[in-house]
Amino acid sequence: MKVFILHCFLLITSYSYGQNFVLPDGEYMDTTVNDNSACKDYNVYFYQVNGKYPESSSTILNKVHAYLKTKNNAYSGSGYITFQFMIDCAGRKMKKTRVLQTDEKYINYHFDKQFVDELYGFLNTLDKWRIDKNKSAKSFSYHAFITFKIKNGKVIRIIP
Secondary structure (H helix, E strand, O other): OHHHHHHHHHHHHOOOOOOEEEEEEEEEEEOOOOOOOOOOOOHHHHHHOOOOOOHHHHHOOOOHHHHHHOHHHHHHHHEEEEEEEEOOOOEEEEEEEEEEEOOOOOOOOOHHHHHHHHHHHOOOOOOOOOOOOOOOOOOOOOOOEEEEEEEEEEEEEEOO
């Protein structure tokens, strides 16, 4: 019983962002969003359906700076953090967000987990993903990504 209570306490007090899974094909953050059963087909990429986020990279950069300023944490490290994820046919993110982290020379690197979680938290505020349809008016789910270029613990660029 004590173990059960301790386990419940740990679950309640644990970090409330994504849980990381390291698999042979990459590192993933498993979100708590359920798959949309109406969106079964997601082997489409954002460039095939004009799925790029409708705001400019500089606008997103300004928003991420404001978001991180509210967190008031200092980080270190330089390189890139890329989130690859799926947008379902209703415009919502789906499970299995892949996280790719490299240093400036594109060598595997791990930034502070809290920093990655804060960037993921920011990513969840982006709610204007396009819903594209094919000629038969069927909505597509699609793969998308955003890369944060980091210099000395600060986001200096958004790619694409």
